[in-house]
Amino acid sequence: MQRISTHTRAPLWGKAGTRRIEAQASASLPPHTLMRRAGLGIARLAMALAPHARHIWVACGPGNNGGDGFEAAVQLQACGFHTTVSWRGDATALPSDARAALTRLHAAGLSCTPEAPSHWDLAIDALLGLGSRRPPDGHLADWLQRMHAADAPLLSVDLPSGLDADTGVGTGPVLVSRAPRHCLSLLSLKPGQFTADGRDRCGTLWLDDLGCAVDDASGSADAWLPGFAPDQPRLHATHKGSYGDVAVLGGAPGMVGAPILAATAALHAGAGRVFVGLLDPAAAAWDATAPELMFRPHHTLPQHGQALVCGCGGGEALAAMLPALLDHAGPLVLDADALNALAGQDALQKRLHQRASPAVLTPHPLEAARLLNCSTAQVQADRLAAARTLAERMNSVVLLKGSGSVIASPGAPALINPSGNARLASAGTGDVLAGFIGALLAQGLDPRSAAWRAAWRHGDLADRWPAHRPLTASALARAWPARA
Ligand SMILES: NC(=O)C1=CN([C@@H]2O[C@H](COP(=O)(O)OP(=O)(O)OC[C@H]3O[C@@H](n4cnc5c(N)ncnc54)[C@H](OP(=O)(O)O)[C@@H]3O)[C@@H](O)[C@H]2O)[C@@H](O)CC1
Ligand SMILES: Nc1ncnc2c1ncn2[C@@H]1O[C@H](COP(=O)(O)OP(=O)(O)O)[C@@H](O)[C@H]1O
Ligand SMILES: [K+]
The missing domain is CATH 3.40.50.10260 (YjeF N-terminal domain)
Structure with a gap:
């Protein structure tokens, strides 16, 4: 037993x-x-x-x-x-x-x-x-x-x-x-x-x-239950270029916090350098609480080789940028408004389908329902089937969030993440997850491994969270454990 x-x-x-x-x-x-x-x-x-x-x-x-x-x-x-x-x-x-x-x-x-x-x-x-x-x-x-x-x-x-x-x-x-x-x-x-x-x-x-x-x-x-995979130890003779760049694109007016959460999470999860492109023209061009983040005009991102996290608080302006991003971006995470922009847009979905390297899509059940053109209740009635259908349809790794997040990938067994708890049910924790995935992609993990390892760690951090300490997204973004 x-x-x-x-x-x-x-x-x-x-x-x-x-x-x-x-x-x-x-x-x-x-x-x-x-x-x-x-x-x-x-x-x-x-x-x-x-x-x-x-x-x-x-x-x-x-x-x-x-x-x-x-x-x-x-x-x-x-x-x-x-x-x-x-x-x-x-x-x-x-x-x-x-x-x-x-x-x-x-x-x-x-x-x-x-x-x-x-x-x-x-x-x-x-x-x-x-x-x-x-x-x-x-x-x-x-x-x-x-x-x-x-x-x-x-x-x-x-x-x-x-x-x-x-x-x-x-x-x-x-x-x-x-x-x-x-x-x-x-x-x-x-x-x-x-x-x-x-x-x-x-x-x-x-x-x-x-x-x-x-x-x-x-x-x-x-x-499958994925099990546990510890972070790779780092060679001594490495530098920030060894751990990849992440670019985070999003932050329409009123939603600037979302990409900053994702970027902070990517930084703490080990990305070598993290860039942020905000869609709100009036937003400040730096963040005093995270001076490591480099703010750039959004149209200059991503640059060659950067892993792109796209969609956090992106608003409707994102839709016009997606065709070029889907065609040219390297490792890619699509979250929130990037997913909403994809819903019902056959031409965009076709571009996604044709990408050489699958993107990682991180819908919560409502976003998944929009993409599948069905109700949230239908998604929740069979979460494995919904994630699998989306993964096949979009030729992408799909991480369907919620209690027991499902990670489905074309041609590979689906995974169910066993870590996490309802303390994660708080605004912004999904942005943090997207940032974690971006960091692992930048460090060279394949999309499926990046998705499940990030989900596992995200949940594990919540499971170990001290009972007396409030779990907020900004604290979670800074909680990735230090490597030996
Ligand atoms: N055989 C073996 O070697 C081993 C068996 N094992 C054990 O067997 C279990 C599976 O057994 P099982 O197939 O008999 O099904 P089970 O869950 O007992 O229920 C079926 C009965 O319930 C009825 N029923 C259904 N819904 C109902 C409802 N809402 N309200 C009222 N009735 C309802 C249904 O009636 P029906 O729908 O057919 O009219 C049928 O009569 C498995 O989970 C494990 O515990 C293990 O020990 C391993 C070795
Ligand atoms: N009950 C729960 N058990 C496990 N994980 C949960 C639970 N509730 C929420 N989460 C996790 O919290 C995150 C919430 O993401 P999301 O719904 O996109 O929020 P936001 O858009 O505010 O960032 C997801 O990773 C989800 O899996
Ligand atoms: K029982």
Whole structure:
């Protein structure tokens, strides 16, 4: 069993992929082996999470997720825990693994009750897993509501009931709670556990591969957790020219702060030199708080070889500049108003598509919706699919921001960034991310690596942010850790 952290590098499989893994594993094992292993894993984690629990509530559903719950209850009872198993239904309607588990439960002297207990020290949600097909209702919704409203810790089996393994869209009751939440994923990790509603519903994630570790030799995983890549150490005999130039273009009247945030972030993330071209003719030509930044007339940027970060606070004036930039700029990040200018402009999108080196696009869900000509809700309903579609359509690396940012690139597996938290939900943090990506491009990283490493670091900084210190974009822009 493994606790999943932001450093974990692992393949993610959705419903179809996990069912394939399950079928292959079951074929070479005696009947019911996987479910028994699942029950043992759940019981072991439950005991580790709540060793002093006097009363454990196992809520079981109508399919094999419920079967996992029956098996766990047998183990917990055998270890001396007072265990209540809630289940309603017709035993003959259970799938065969779950029916066998129910028989074992009865043989162990346990019985099921059709009601929830009045109190418990740990709840185990074994209501719905991979087979969840519609919002839970009736007694399933009632039991979920009780588990989420209670102060006791909650351990979800495989998936929090009602969470879609592919998309991370959650249905059914869920309440904001201070009680610890854990999820023990079985056989595989799933994309939906890391994006959209997944993070909130799962809490701390664990993986039990049930003794069937699968590699992704055939490249069939639906996405990957990228893992951790430390910054490259620097050779001694280098100079500022060794680490590249970044040019930041944006800052229409009233929005001058955005490119300065991006430029400051690029500087602190290690770019050799950083230039800023502001679109507001009345803006000051330097920034006393960041004298390292070099301000230039915007029409002179980018110069040869500079990585360009384009769009932060750019306003509508940017649209006229985009054709030339798309044709001639080297490494390129398109953010905010550069993305808005692209939306619905087939000629611009064609130019983007034809670039020799893919650009990095960093839309938040509304910007992605504009580019895809759909609603934000449609983007959020399947973030992986939305990012993949955009990446193919624009022939670009697409970083779809939000909880569990998705990084999609043509011809490469999608990545889901596991770091970050809602303290990043503050104006300007997206500009900082764009600046981080620009700095990594300037230092020679390929667009996909620059995108995921920047997103990972951006989130990691937020995860380590001191609780008492406000997280503002300008502080974040200066927080990239110093190299050894
Ligand atoms: N077999 C094995 O070896 C292993 C299996 N494993 C475990 O099996 C789990 C998958 O099991 P599963 O396929 O039976 O699906 P599961 O999530 O239990 O639900 C399906 C049932 O729920 C019903 N249903 C759906 N939505 C509903 C709703 N809203 N409200 C009410 N009912 C609803 C649905 O009914 P239907 O929609 O068909 O009418 C069907 O009856 C997997 O997540 C893992 O925990 C692991 O131990 C590994 C080894
Ligand atoms: N709940 C969250 N979890 C993880 N990251 C988040 C969360 N909320 C916001 N972020 C991150 O914060 C940044 C916000 O960017 P964006 O929406 O473009 O803001 P702005 O335009 O104000 O800079 C993105 O990188 C996004 O992924
Ligand atoms: K569950």
